Amino acid sequence: MKPPRFRYFAPTSVDEAVELLSTHADAAKVLAGGQSLVPMLNLRLARPEVLVDINRIESLSYLRVEDGHLAVGALARHRMVEKAPEVAARVPVLQEAVRHVGHVQIRNRGTVTGSIVHADPSAEMPAVLALLDGSVRVVGPSGTRDIPWQELFLTYFTTTLGPDELAVETRFPLPPAGAGWSFMEVARRHGDFALVAVAALVTADETGRVKEARLSLAGVGGTPVRPERAEALLAGQALEDDVLAAVADAVREAIEPESDIHASAEYRRHVAGVLAGRALRAAMERARRGGEG
Amino acid sequence: MALPIEPRPAQPGRVLGRVVRRKEDPRLITGTGSYVDDLRLPGMLHMAVVRSPHAHARITGIDTGRARSMPGVRAVITGEEVKDLCGPMPVGWSLQGLKAPVKYPLALDRVRHVGEAVAVVVAESPAAAADGAEAVQVGYEPLPAVTDPEAAMQDGSPLVWDDVPNNIAARFPLSGGDIEDAFRKADRVVKLRLVNQRLVPVPMEPRGVVAQAHPISGELTLWSSTQIPHILHALLPGLLNVPETRVRIVAPDVGGGFGCKLNLYAEEILAGALSLKLGRPVKWIERRSEHFMATIHGRDQINHVEAAVSGDGRILGIRARIIADIGAYHQLLTPAIPTFTPFMMSGVYAIPALDVEVIEVFTNKTPTDAYRGAGRPEATYLLERLVDTVARELGLDPVEVRRRNFIKADQFPYNTVSGLTYDSGDYEGALNKLLEKIDYEGFRRQQQEARQQGRLLGIGFSTYVEICGLAPSRIWGALGAGIGGWESATVRISPAGRVTVVTGTSPHGQGHQTSWSQIVAETLGVNYEDVEVLHGDTAVAPHGLDTYGSRSAAVGGTAVYMASVKLREKARRIAAHVLEATVDDVEFQVVDGQGRFHVKGAPQRHVTLAQVAAAAFTAHNLPDDVEPGMEATVFYDPTNFTYPFGAHACIVEVDPEDGRVKILRYVAVDDCGNVINPQLVEGQVHGGLAQGIAQALYEGVVYDEQGQLLTASLTDYAVPTAADLPSFETDRTVTPSPTNPLGVKGVGEAGTIGSTPCVVNAVIDALAHLGVRHIDMPLRPSRVWAAIQQAKASGGGQPA
Known part of the structure; x- marks a missing residue:
């Protein structure tokens, strides 16, 4: 085996898993889809003493629309979300975004909730969670709580989830009826993490002006970013060139991207503005058609 | 010399020249092939390698005590013992004045690149070996590293080897014709500086070896994921002090090589030595992350080139200085590869004068060696970028400039200025066939219209010739090869x-x-x-x-x-x-x-x-x-090399706002002489194009200034997938080789050689009117965007 030694537990209930987590706390890691954790184990970059494999908690493998939310259980694979008719019908922006996650083989194993609590800021799922003002439901020794996305992400690969808490569900509020949407990404290769990704959600009034617009960005800093000033600039506006130019500037101001071997910070900042404009146009186009795909 | 056997005709026969079902496929596509890692021998031990985390450091001490006491660990070998087990690693090529420092399979007292083998641990299971390797404590005293070959040549640079001044391993000059005269007569001199970046081969199957020494007879069987079982058979017995009659080398199913398995590696020597020492089979399977640092890299040249050009676009002579970054030491053919570039530098053109110097420079990086094309892609890239630049600077069409310089079909056999004799060819024939397929004039109109709408379309060409059929043994020996051909x-x-x-x-x-x-x-x-x-x-x-x-x-x-x-x-x-x-x-x-x-x-x-x-x-x-x-x-033993050739075209669209390059069409017309099986040729061309396009747009090794490897996994080293590549349009012309009775030339590397400059030429064609003259590879979006920004800022460019 390539990974360092670890103790392995495979609980069959949430209570059992939470008990294991509270016993082992920081020494433990939760294994769900394993698409990030297992490579890190094999490269010996992660060295948990204990693995809590939740794949046998069958009750966590679900998707349902309830109380104005799409609730995605912690064992719902990316592929399940991608293929679900209710996602296509009710949260199409999530379906579009999930297609950008890795390749089919990765999506067959990886989970949406796992991707979110892994908190890679270049990943697509956290950006969609932010776009929809979603939250993650966690269970700990003292009970269940929902962590809104704003309180969840701290910085690169870091969340406010306690070491004794298990994320059991991701909750995506359904977009308003008739909202247009778009998800756009620049990546080195098909299936790579985003250099920059932008998700947009737009509702339009009868005259074709923006009622409400939301933008969410990945790959532009330590967490997903909602550029509030850019969103505010859009309210009541038609998507004319000068408006979009001002929005692009506001987007670029709202982010602190870093340079790496794939792209400079300058490039990411620029492209964030470009993609924001394109995503808004595409979302508005859909909004005008009544929010249909 | 007359052929002993009459040539076969070019037209397909009953079976020869036709598509038949590949015999290899049933086992390979049903997962019943047998690769090295499929071998499980009774009593087999597993080897893990302790590698240097430093680009350059003195080893101050190695503590193997804890590793030796771990469960399952059977042996730990460091540089101290390695000399007792085997000889130093051979260099299979000689050049005049070559500096070839002695290198053992394990570092003796100094490490010179990240990933260099420092110690090996042999244990009862792969896990025990990995745990044991982690427990080996190596003390390092870091030394200044040098990663830029041009800096490495300067006085005062850190030295990779203390007795190699200015880190220069060899200088290889090649000239022909009267270069002074060419530049005197020139109406214009066109200059370029090109970086042909370092690549990692990344075959689907990484390297691996199983060595099995018979405990009584001392006979050694070694299975390796290699391209060269026979060359290993010639080299290993001497290194391990075993009679070659008692050594058997087996290359079972091998999942790709691309040149990186044309080598003798430390792990092969060590597995053999340890099996002989311990009397048990020893297995080592390369991990993907090891592949990035411990298997040879390819390319890595800086080309300073200038062409003497007449006003009508004829190239009168080329002068070039090629700085080859060969990494920290020689692997088997490291010194040879850069020297192939000048031989092919006149390409498909009748260029009367050439003056090239290749300088091979040691740096604190993984050694370079043969990678698909091995010196020829570098020559073709240099030349085809140069020809396009000549056309642009003279205001001529790149197709026309190629025509004016081509060696004509009636000039074969053709003696090149670099001393080769091209066997046969019809370069203009291949180009004409290519042009029939692309509607060049129509594209140029479309390109103009697109520019009016702010869209950037470009077309690139590449007309190449390469050298195959290695090799007439006498010539091979005269060039420096340690073996025949x-x-x-x-x-x-x-x-x-x-x-x-x-x-x-x-x-x-x-x-x-x-x-x-x-x-x-x-x-x-x-x-x-x-x-x-x-x-x-x-x-x-x-x-x-x-x-x-x-x-x-x-x-x-x-x-x-x-x-x-x-x-x-x-x-x-x-x-x-x-x-x-x-x-x-x-x-x-x-x-x-x-x-x-x-x-x-x-x-x-x-x-x-x-x-x-x-x-x-x-x-x-x-x-x-x-x-x-x-x-x-x-x-x-062949009497001459063979010279396949072809003409490629690529049409791209560049997004002016995010710098992304999209290949809209890729059309390749290749001529590999007579064809044994059209499907195999097609497969080679497709794979070659993918790899050549990968260099142009995606791949590139990145080291930081301290010599840390930043592209050490498939996450960071961007090998493209099918989803990133266009659907290829391929065709052929057939010009049989007179060198062999089959009339065949070879096609394993042609696609790679032709495609890289073709894609870059297309991108530059799309951006030239903005003032962009050149962008170094890979043309990743951020680089393309930065080049556009820079051109805009400097006010370059012409009206659309």
């Missing part, structure tokens, strides 16, 4: 009439079981299905020089063909005896797919090949001067 083949017919071919080539994806079967089936008149091809095992195929440099068809295939003919001639003599006719009166013919011999003018008086084979084995009625048995062996 011939190939061997044995063809035998069993008493029941089935055919076995033993080849000295060592396929690792090329499909020799298929193509050699086609040659033999055609020549002997037997069923394609009734031919077995054996390869890659020195106990079965004792003589050969393996597979690399697109040599196998032209040299190995020819040997197979000649052995078939030789065997057929023996059969004819037996047939004549049986038919009571003179040999000259007996003819060979294939009737209903079956080879048979008949008396001239009396086809009813015949015997089949199978009947002759049976007669040869019963030996009841053979001529006095004919030995029993049906077997023929040929060693074929």
